[in-house]
Amino acid sequence: MENDNLEPEFQEEQVLHEHFSFTADPGQEPLRVDKYLMNRVENATRNKIQNAAKEGSIFVNDVVVRSSYKVKGGDTVRVLFGHPPYENLLVAEDLPLDVVYEDDSLIIVNKAAGMVVHPGHGNYSGTLINALMFHFDNLPQNDQQRPGLVHRIDKDTSGLLVVAKTETALTHLSKQFFDKTSERKYFALVWGDVKEDTGTIEGHIGRHPRNRLQMTVFEEGDAGKHAVTHYKVLERLGYVTFLECQLETGRTHQIRAHMKHIGHTLFNDERYGGDSILKGTSFTKYKQFVDNCFKLIPRQALHAKTLGFEHPVTGEWMQFDSEIPQDMQLALEKWRQYAVHKNL
Known part of the structure; x- marks a missing residue:
């Protein structure tokens, strides 16, 4: 897991803080610093950010600012959140x-x-x-x-x-x-009809330069870390596809970022936009159908199904497999029925 924007620090009082630091893009439109941080710090509520501002723990270009400060291109924004000692x-x-x-x-x-x-x-x-x-x-x-x-x-x-x-x-x-000698296979339900029966996605993965809660693929240059995902189509269900994904590397959000990169965002992956209708019609009945599917699996449709490795003592190859969880099974069954009904 990459933590390129998180630096736990001990101050003199031995109180542990989490320190987040960001540099605004040159083209950043003026935006309140509390809203700017809300878009970049995972699980940080507006209330928590407001409290940090009241405590003088938000800095822009090393100067304490209020929550109403407007972040501009090139600004360096830092925030300290206190939490219990580790x-x-x-x-x-x-x-x-x-x-x-x-x-x-x-x-x-x-x-x-x-x-x-x-x-x-x-x-x-x-x-x-x-x-x-x-x-x-x-x-x-x-x-x-x-x-x-x-x-x-x-x-x-x-x-x-x-x-x-x-x-x-x-x-x-x-x-x-x-x-990379272990084996990890995932089952994923993704938006769209994945045309190729099998494929490989390759591209450096790193934090998105504008949305630090997302990872993104950098096809060229030194940004990010090398990442490879192999996939195989298990079922085509019209507006969605059921895949097996095998990791060759293990980067943060690797499958989620790689699938979005090729235009097949994971179904109901809120962080990457998969909680909207990305394929299909805009008819009311279809929208209701998709919303019902979202309710069945209120998360990204991703399951770590298979795990294989060499036993650290005996040297024996060990492989484990898990059942698809009920929420994913229910969503798959609903899409199967829809595909048959619509002759997709």
Whole structure:
């Protein structure tokens, strides 16, 4: 996970803050700094930004400003948000976990959509890490103070994660993910009719220069990090397509950004515009149908279905598969019925 705009800092009082810094694009139209930050800081409410302004914690070009300040092109905007000390975030919580497999070295968890993987800005409790700490003792620490965590998936993505129980397992598994020798397959429902039965999307992924909550694809230059996604069509359902996506690399929002890049945004992916009707008609009945589908799966339609890797101790290849969650199954079935009815 990239954190190029987040720098936790300890001040003299030993109060942990999250520090976000942005440089406005040269063509930035004058915009209130509170609205500017709302567009760029994930999970930051207007109230929280207003409080930061009252505390003198919003700076433009190193000068404290009020929330009404108008950001202009070239301005450097910084904001500090205070939150509990990090050690207070790592609290064990008795939360349900779907453990698919466990041995002395590792755990395989099928994460539900809506659960954040690790504590961070705006999500200080109720995370997968909080649950793991309750159910399992002495998980190894990685460099980012995320016990046992080898990789992560987004809050509203469901599916399989591997968690290390020992230092040896953490090192070995992390290296496999870094070396791209692990296997990760996702199921995705995307907008539009994907013409090719199979394909590969390749392009550097980095934070969007204007919307820092999104990742985007940079086809040329040094921006972003190399990313490769392979896909295969499983079903064509007229205005949407059901895909299997295999990750060759593991960048933040990789499938979400790559699919938007080729014109097939994930169904109901609010952050990337998939919560609007991107394909199909504007007739009222169709709009009602799509809205009903959105209600069935109120998140991006993405599920981490398959996970494979070499066991860190035995060397045995291990592969795990998970069922498509009910919300995605219901949305798929509704689109299947629609496609048959409309002879799509």
